[in-house]
Amino acid sequence: MxxxxxxxxxxxxxxxxxxxxxxxLVEYGDYECPHCGAAYPIVERIRQRLxxxxxxxxxxxxxxxxxxxAQHAAEMAEAAGERGAFWEMHRLLFxxxxxxxxxxxxxxxxxxGVDADWAAEALATGMFESRVRHQFMGGVRSGVNGTPTFFIxxxxxxxxxxxxxxxxxxxSAALANSHV
Amino acid sequence: MMARTSPDATADSxxxxxxxxxxxxxxxxxxxxxxxMELSSLRGRPVILVxxxxxxxxxxxxxxxxxxxxMDEFRRHxxxxxxxxxxxxxxxxxxxxxxxxxxxxxxxxxxKGRVSRMYGAYRAGDGTSERALxxxxxxxxxxxxxxxxxxxxxxxxxxxxxxxxLPTPTGASR
Numbered sequence: 456m457x458x459x460x461x462x463x464x465x466x467x468x469x470x471x472x473x474x475x476x477x478x479x480l481v482e483y484g485d486y487e488c489p490h491c492g493a494a495y496p497i498v499e500r501i502r503q504r505l506x507x508x509x510x511x512x513x514x515x516x517x518x519x520x521x522x523x524x525a526q527h528a529a530e531m532a533e534a535a536g537e538r539g540a541f542w543e544m545h546r547l548l549f550x551x552x553x554x555x556x557x558x559x560x561x562x563x564x565x566x567x568g569v570d571a572d573w574a575a576e577a578l579a580t581g582m583f584e585s586r587v588r589h590q591f592m593g594g595v596r597s598g599v600n601g602t603p604t605f606f607i608x609x610x611x612x613x614x615x616x617x618x619x620x621x622x623x624x625x626x627s628a629a630l631a632n633s634h635v
Numbered sequence: 636m637m638a639r640t641s642p643d644a645t646a647d648s649x650x651x652x653x654x655x656x657x658x659x660x661x662x663x664x665x666x667x668x669x670x671x672m673e674l675s676s677l678r679g680r681p682v683i684l685v686x687x688x689x690x691x692x693x694x695x696x697x698x699x700x701x702x703x704x705x706m707d708e709f710r711r712h713x714x715x716x717x718x719x720x721x722x723x724x725x726x727x728x729x730x731x732x733x734x735x736x737x738x739x740x741x742x743x744x745x746x747k748g749r750v751s752r753m754y755g756a757y758r759a760g761d762g763t764s765e766r767a768l769x770x771x772x773x774x775x776x777x778x779x780x781x782x783x784x785x786x787x788x789x790x791x792x793x794x795x796x797x798x799x800x801l802p803t804p805t806g807a808s809r
Contacts, residue, residue, distance in 0.1 A: 520735050595708075595791050595795065601701065
């Protein structure tokens, strides 16, 4: 069973943090998944704490049979990303997990400065469907088995998603890498 | 993993997971109230057998939800996916309906765990199936098997890799 990230950071990825950071954290997540919602503030605090030592990328892994709004939420994040507002949308989606219907998604798009008509059309025509699927399948081939799944410097993180444990693992990965 | 010269080498030790090269033992199990499904009826198509411990338990639900999401990928290989646990057909029906599963759940219910034992995928101490995966080729031969730690969702990468390694059907008209 693969537990290694088969797709390294790609140009299409949504990334924050410097490319030469000693530790890269990749999250596969689903905007309607409660566990991902719980992980969101943890990741935000960890980003603050590690600062320039951390590069963070988020990829979509919507389980749309279980979470009926997850696919469109992911597509809307991509649509916002196309207009330079991925991370603002990312935050809004995780902060409004119980209101992810299409009308709400379009409203969030407008609130981050994306044209509402274009955003609605993007959803209706599946403009970003294949991009989301590409990320999902990359996750499947890397051994993502549920959400959230994290990879630290390319290796799957199998411990509990707990702020203290995740922080400690990232700190030691950063330390190990900066001594090379 | 050693190649087994005798296909029956593991058949008499029920605790060992059946290995690649072994003909998949045929079975007939209830798939819905009043309906049964025979493995041999799927000859000519690859089959994914997913043994799992319990309906409704968190890990199983996540594992099956992932496979449900990948039905299009499995169909691309013309493969059929069957879930198997010792839960009854009524329990399976409620579980499958609640989770919108697009594949059958088979009840290895009476005699309890008989099919799971045939595949070396039964946990005698717990009275449940193991968390085990098999990919069976078009001729009914096991081509890949995997026993997961019971608490770990094995994901789908192994299944997809095994399906991709199956020879493409020769002379099959499509």
